[in-house]
Amino acid sequence: MTVKLTNIRIITCHGEEVIEKGEVLFNEKGILDVGQRVNTDEHEIQEIDGSGLTVLPGLIDSHVHLGMDSSPDPFANMKNEGPEDIAFKAVQQGYRFLQSGITSVRNLGTRYNVDISYRNAVSVGTVVGPRVFAAGSPIVMTGGHGHVMAIEADGCDEVRKAARSQIKAGADLLKVMATGGVLTEGNDPGATQFSEEELRCICQEANKASKTTAAHTIGTDGIKNAIRAGVTTIEHAYLLDEEAVELMLKKGTFLVPTLLAPRLILDKPGAVPEYMIDKVRKIIADHKISFQLAHQAGVPIAAGTDAGTPFNTPGLLSDELALMVEYGMTNHEAIYSATLGAAKAIQKETEIGSIENGKAADLIVVSGNPLENIRCLDSLVYVFSKGAIVHHAPVNKQEKQEQIV
Incomplete structure (x- = not known):
């Protein structure tokens, strides 16, 4: 299954690059695309709205x-x-x-x-x-x-x-x-x-x-x-x-x-x-x-x-x-x-550690912005390992707003 994160803050860890309200497309083979907008012709896509959330490398x-x-x-x-x-x-x-x-x-x-x-x-x-x-x-x-x-x-x-x-x-x-x-x-x-x-x-x-x-x-x-x-x-x-x-x-x-x-x-x-x-x-x-x-x-x-x-x-x-x-x-x-x-x-920077095309889809999604509050890393919403969801803690809109504040 291919996953598309939308409307999400992306801390790429590739240099200082941070993309506000961007998109990430990935599956078990790795990260397929990342940017303000990603394109795909695939029909079977799980789309996740990342409003108020941040994605960063695992x-x-x-x-x-x-x-x-x-x-x-x-x-x-x-x-x-x-x-x-x-x-x-x-x-x-x-x-x-x-x-x-x-x-x-x-x-x-x-x-x-x-x-x-x-x-x-x-x-x-x-x-x-x-x-x-x-x-x-x-x-x-x-x-x-x-x-x-x-x-x-x-x-x-x-x-x-x-x-x-x-x-x-x-x-x-x-x-x-x-x-x-x-x-x-x-x-x-x-x-x-x-x-x-x-x-x-x-x-x-x-x-x-x-x-x-x-x-x-x-x-x-x-x-x-x-x-x-x-x-x-x-x-x-x-x-x-x-x-x-x-x-x-x-x-x-x-x-x-x-x-x-x-x-x-x-x-x-x-x-x-x-x-x-x-x-x-x-x-x-x-x-x-x-x-x-x-x-x-x-x-x-x-x-x-x-x-x-x-x-x-x-x-x-x-x-x-x-x-x-x-x-x-x-x-x-x-x-x-x-x-x-x-x-x-560990000399594995070509495989993991940043959100770039071709790298492994090891990703975490958290509430709020860890660049402003490092403790947002404790507010895990999704963990993806090799493109598969291994952890999901649903967050409703009210909880999101409280965590962002």
């Missing part, structure tokens, strides 16, 4: 952990789970992402490579879920951050072997831990873990296979090691400095800040283990400063939530974008970071 969450349960101590639970337990959670979570307008996720760590199997099941239609760009099991040093779900490796020979194993398993990208982390007990978040040489070996294997890389980073030295080694995206980056930012600009390295994740931990004192609270308290102020430093310098930014960490349930990307706006981004910049900016970070 959102991309660039940092999630399918199968991690968002409990106060997710690694403690994961340690005792089998692949079937994690797979069941991944299916449930994927559906929740989709219902929240997140039509693509980049998964940066799941035990047993369950995310790779889940991606395959979604792609053939066995289960309903978002597009998945899967890293599978992360690569960490022995005892490193996230070792519960990871491949442990030390030295260039071992990390090359681990990288090649993940590529053989079908990973879309490779995830590495360049520093310690908050969730791993006995682990200093600021401490470097893999050396620059080890990280470079992993990046070399990824490059040879035309794969991207993502590095978990908190401490400044580990951040710089990862950038110099050639990683595609720096995750979290609580402790950036000017030198690190200059390196990112020089290398074209993306930042995925995950601003929401530590806030959710601090919001639940007494629920999460005290060692997590202690770690976050020491670095959360620097996290905001680091994000602002990178943004003001022009570092490319992709939005991600770190879903799966404590109380970080699927579908909170709009909260992440609201924090980005609070910290200095314009609404359009925040939306771009979760659409075409995120697509560029």
Whole structure:
């Protein structure tokens, strides 16, 4: 079935272009036409009046952990789970992402490579879920951050072997831990873990296979090691400095800040283990400063939530974008970071991330104008994935007017 949206505001995310009262024509094959008016000779068209609504590309969450349960101590639970337990959670979570307008996720760590199997099941239609760009099991040093779900490796020979194993398993990208982390007990978040040489070996294997890389980073030295080694995206980056930012600009390295994740931990004192609270308290102020430093310098930014960490349930990307706006981004910049900016970070900008002819028909329709109020992203009316409706919440005219105001 071909769908035609009419009388609708279109945030194309292709440059700064916004079309007021435009039209979008699409089906399962992709976006067929977009503009002030579209033409078609087809007879079987579902026409949707978008008066008072806005259409924009489906959102991309660039940092999630399918199968991690968002409990106060997710690694403690994961340690005792089998692949079937994690797979069941991944299916449930994927559906929740989709219902929240997140039509693509980049998964940066799941035990047993369950995310790779889940991606395959979604792609053939066995289960309903978002597009998945899967890293599978992360690569960490022995005892490193996230070792519960990871491949442990030390030295260039071992990390090359681990990288090649993940590529053989079908990973879309490779995830590495360049520093310690908050969730791993006995682990200093600021401490470097893999050396620059080890990280470079992993990046070399990824490059040879035309794969991207993502590095978990908190401490400044580990951040710089990862950038110099050639990683595609720096995750979290609580402790950036000017030198690190200059390196990112020089290398074209993306930042995925995950601003929401530590806030959710601090919001639940007494629920999460005290060692997590202690770690976050020491670095959360620097996290905001680091994000602002990178943004003001022009570092490319992709939005991600770190879903799966404590109380970080699927579908909170709009909260992440609201924090980005609070910290200095314009609404359009925040939306771009979760659409075409995120697509560029995963090198899929020719397929998703903007409303252009020939791209996939992953679209969301919301009440009101998110360029004026970013929270309009919470007012979902339609979610389309590959041209099919996967979510519809009817809005009557009175409700529309109230939301627009």
